[in-house]
Amino acid sequence: xxxxxxxxxxAPKEITVGLAGNPNSGKxxxxxxxxxxxxxxxxxxxxxxxxxxxxxxxxxxxxxVVDLPGTYSLGAFSEDEAVARNYILSGEPDLVINxxxxxNLERNLYLTTLLMEMGANVVIxxxxxxxxxxxxxxxDLEAFAGILGVPVVPTVAVRNKGTSELVAAAVGxxxxxxxxxxxxxxxxxxxxxxARLEAALAGVETIRNLPGRWxxxxxxxxxxxxxxxxxxxxxxGEIIKLRDEVAAHIERVTGLDPESLFADxxxxxxxxxxxxxxxxxxxxxxxxxxxDRIDRxxxxxxxxxxxxxxxxxxxxxxxxxxxxxxxxxxxxxxxWLGASAGALIANELIASLVADGIIGGVGSVLVFIPPIFxxxxxxxxxxDSGYMARAAYVMDRFMxxxxxxxxxxxxxxxxxGCNVPAIMACRTLExxxxxxxxxxxxxxxxxxxxxxxxxxxxxxxxxxxQGLVIFSLYLLGIVLAIVMGVLFKRFLFKGExxxxxxxxxxxxxxxxxGVLIHMWERGWAFIKRAGTVIFSVVIIVWVLASLPxxxxxxxxxxxxxxxxxxxxxxxxxxxxxxxxxxxxxxxxLLAKEVVVGTLGVVYGIGEEGLAAAIQTYWTPLSxxxxxxxxLIYIPCAATIATIKRETNSWRWTGFAVAYxxxxxxxxxxxxxxxxxxxxxx
Amino acid sequence: MDAKEAxxxxxxxxxxxxxxxxxxxxxxxxxxxxxxxxxxxTEIRLKGxxxxxxxxxxxxxxYSLTLRRREAEAVTVEVD
Numbered sequence: 001x002x003x004x005x006x007x008x009x010x011a012p013k014e015i016t017v018g019l020a021g022n023p024n025s026g027k028x029x030x031x032x033x034x035x036x037x038x039x040x041x042x043x044x045x046x047x048x049x050x051x052x053x054x055x056x057x058x059x060x061x062x063x064x065v066v067d068l069p070g071t072y073s074l075g076a077f078s079e080d081e082a083v084a085r086n087y088i089l090s091g092e093p094d095l096v097i098n099x100x101x102x103x104n105l106e107r108n109l110y111l112t113t114l115l116m117e118m119g120a121n122v123v124i125x126x127x128x129x130x131x132x133x134x135x136x137x138x139x140d141l142e143a144f145a146g147i148l149g150v151p152v153v154p155t156v157a158v159r160n161k162g163t164s165e166l167v168a169a170a171v172g173x174x175x176x177x178x179x180x181x182x183x184x185x186x187x188x189x190x191x192x193x194x195a196r197l198e199a200a201l202a203g204v205e206t207i208r209n210l211p212g213r214w215x216x217x218x219x220x221x222x223x224x225x226x227x228x229x230x231x232x233x234x235x236x237g238e239i240i241k242l243r244d245e246v247a248a249h250i251e252r253v254t255g256l257d258p259e260s261l262f263a264d265x266x267x268x269x270x271x272x273x274x275x276x277x278x279x280x281x282x283x284x285x286x287x288x289x290x291x292d293r294i295d296r297x298x299x300x301x302x303x304x305x306x307x308x309x310x311x312x313x314x315x316x317x318x319x320x321x322x323x324x325x326x327x328x329x330x331x332x333x334x335x336w337l338g339a340s341a342g343a344l345i346a347n348e349l350i351a352s353l354v355a356d357g358i359i360g361g362v363g364s365v366l367v368f369i370p371p372i373f374x375x376x377x378x379x380x381x382x383x384d385s386g387y388m389a390r391a392a393y394v395m396d397r398f399m400x401x402x403x404x405x406x407x408x409x410x411x412x413x414x415x416x417g418c419n420v421p422a423i424m425a426c427r428t429l430e431x432x433x434x435x436x437x438x439x440x441x442x443x444x445x446x447x448x449x450x451x452x453x454x455x456x457x458x459x460x461x462x463x464x465x466q467g468l469v470i471f472s473l474y475l476l477g478i479v480l481a482i483v484m485g486v487l488f489k490r491f492l493f494k495g496e497x498x499x500x501x502x503x504x505x506x507x508x509x510x511x512x513x514g515v516l517i518h519m520w521e522r523g524w525a526f527i528k529r530a531g532t533v534i535f536s537v538v539i540i541v542w543v544l545a546s547l548p549x550x551x552x553x554x555x556x557x558x559x560x561x562x563x564x565x566x567x568x569x570x571x572x573x574x575x576x577x578x579x580x581x582x583x584x585x586x587x588x589l590l591a592k593e594v595v596v597g598t599l600g601v602v603y604g605i606g607e608e609g610l611a612a613a614i615q616t617y618w619t620p621l622s623x624x625x626x627x628x629x630x631l632i633y634i635p636c637a638a639t640i641a642t643i644k645r646e647t648n649s650w651r652w653t654g655f656a657v658a659y660x661x662x663x664x665x666x667x668x669x670x671x672x673x674x675x676x677x678x679x680x681x
Numbered sequence: 682m683d684a685k686e687a688x689x690x691x692x693x694x695x696x697x698x699x700x701x702x703x704x705x706x707x708x709x710x711x712x713x714x715x716x717x718x719x720x721x722x723t724e725i726r727l728k729g730x731x732x733x734x735x736x737x738x739x740x741x742x743x744y745s746l747t748l749r750r751r752e753a754e755a756v757t758v759e760v761d
């Protein structure tokens with residue numbers, strides 16, 4: 001909301017700024033400089049794209065900064081680009097700050113030409129100005145700003161240089177509105193046609209409020225979203241006919257289709273601008289040499305893959321070897337807190353509510369904090385240093401065979417530790433299809449919490465082949481993930497392409513501040529968004545296990561026992577149709593390792609006598625079927641909450657739960673019934 | 682100077698350089714390739730490939746671009 005400038009002189013003025021730029025342009029660092037700790041992380045409505053917002057206060061002006069997804073372009077194909085584009089077109093931002101990597105001007109300025117074509121009020125931050133200077137790239141700032149007709153400010157975001165000047169330029173520009181509307185000239189072969197199309201589009205209701213020339217250009221480029229909007233107009237017929245005519249004319253005279261011609265002319269304009277205003281002393285080869293030398297080792301034919309696995313191993317170890325003791329402390333603390341609080345309360349039911357329900361619930365949220373913080377510390381290092389792009393480059397061939405992206409490897413690997421940070425790590429995948437498929441199959445990676453279930457049953461029934469049996473379960477998870485990934489790609493995301501065309505950015509030294517902010521953001525986002533869901537599930541399960549009053553906790557008479565009894569027949573064909581098994585699986589929602597504790601409670605013997613009890617009620621075959629079920633069925637509450645947060649959709653969350661439940665049941669059924677047919681049961 | 686030979690980008694060998702002639706195809710892939718600077722007339726050089734032979738790395742407009750061989754097939758290059 002922009003307050004009118006006629007308001008009382010002392011009243012704070014608010015301006016809204018969109019932050020646009022290429023990936024690796026330093027946009028995130030600039031956003032951190034501008035907003036500091038005053039950030040709010042959420043999602044753009046209806047999509048899986050993250051929305052970050054913050055405030056910058058300067059004298060009497062409040063600058064609301066909205067971070068747009070890092071994109072190379074502003075087409076309508078990808079979710080990220082559509083978000084950025086729709087936001088700029090919405091009229092909400094007073095201006096757009098375009099972060100341009102001054103050491104990689106040509107490619108970065110492509111986005112600038114698109115922003116200006118949209119009629120956005122642009123201020124350019126020529127970021128990494130120091131790197132450009134080091135590479136002996138000299139930019140005549142005055143001439144540069146003069147040709148583009150917008151304010152240009154040199155900045156070094158990682159060292160917080162030029163931020164203040166940038167804000168001053170932004171505040172100044174916001175007051176003025178877009179000045180001379182600058183556009184790329186597409187040449188005499190195209191311009192008359194664009195003008196005719198623009199004239200024909202005047203007054204078309206479905207594209208009201210959009211800049212006419214921009215719509216004409218997008219229509220000629222075959223932009224699906226604009227095409228769709230024009231098609232809704234009653235005049236669609238004549239407009240599309242004219243569009244096809246103009247496009248055919250352009251193709252006839254230039255030999256290029258409009259899309260290629262426009263891209264070519266934009267780069268032509270950028271080339272001209274650079275010739276006029278930039279002098280380079282060094283050659284391209286010199287400028288890339290440091291990164292090249294690193295790459296000669298890191299992406300080497302022989303060393304590339306070992307280095308990749310080594311770094312993944314390091315990330316995994318860092319997260320879980322360092323994280324496990326911390327998790328232990330958190331668990332121990334909440335255990336102690338629960339026990340102490342419980343002991344102080346006389347009423348047994350209330351004591352249990354406080355100890356097992358509320359304190360246990362908070363504890364089960366906070367226990368995820370160490371791995372989430374650590375994994376995002378590691379991932380930030382990989383991303384900010386430039387290695388993440390190499391990891392994707394090295395692994396893409398293999399992952400692409402499985403229908404995934406090179407970067408999908410990292411979440412899947414982290415999944416063996418804990419699915420929650422793994423699913424959060426899917427954010428590094430830019431493409432929606434890759435992100436969704438990876439989110440959906442990550443829960444099949446057998447996380448550390450499932451291990452206690454295997455250990456219990458394997459110890460009782462498969463003592464001679466412990467390693468082999470446990471390994472078979474991990475392998476089953478991986479195989480199912482591959483199969484499901486291929487199926488999802490074929491049936492759920494049919495036709496969605498995910499090109500691998502991307503930059504391998506130069507290696508850079510990450511800044512501690514950037515890495516810490518990233519880590520804090522993720523951890524806090526998890527507590528805030530997933531925390532409430534996990535907490536609620538813990539309370540609900542506690543209520544079911546404790547009521548009606550007088551029933552033994554999680555006993556046959558509790559609601560949980562009743563539900564277990566009701567569900568038992570469903571599990572009968574899997575070999576474990578008892579209310580105890582069903583109750584344990586329901587408890588497993590909290591966290592998979594809880595299955596073991598629950599079995600101890602429901603058999604009324606504690607974990608010590610569990611081995612003997614299990615031998616009475618289970619066979620090796622039904623035990624294996626139960627382990628398969630534990631591996632696959634519904635991810636734990638924390639994972640479900642994370643899927644909800646990351647997909648921003650209850651529908652997809654519901655799908656993830658439903659498919660894993662179905663798959664788990666079917667696989668356990670196949671194991672048990674197949675085993676019986678083979679005479680194993 | 683030798684006679685120039687037109688090839689698709691996926692057929693280049695490491696160290697080969699040339700100029701982009703055009704990009705075929707349609708949709709997101711074509712647009713992405715154009716946006717990344719592989720427009721007609723642009724000088725490029727194949728820097729190398731990933732350890733498994735795919736994707737490839739191309740030097741274009743002063744930066745390193747990577748794309749899969751299947752994607753590079755859409756780009757025609759006049760090799761020096």
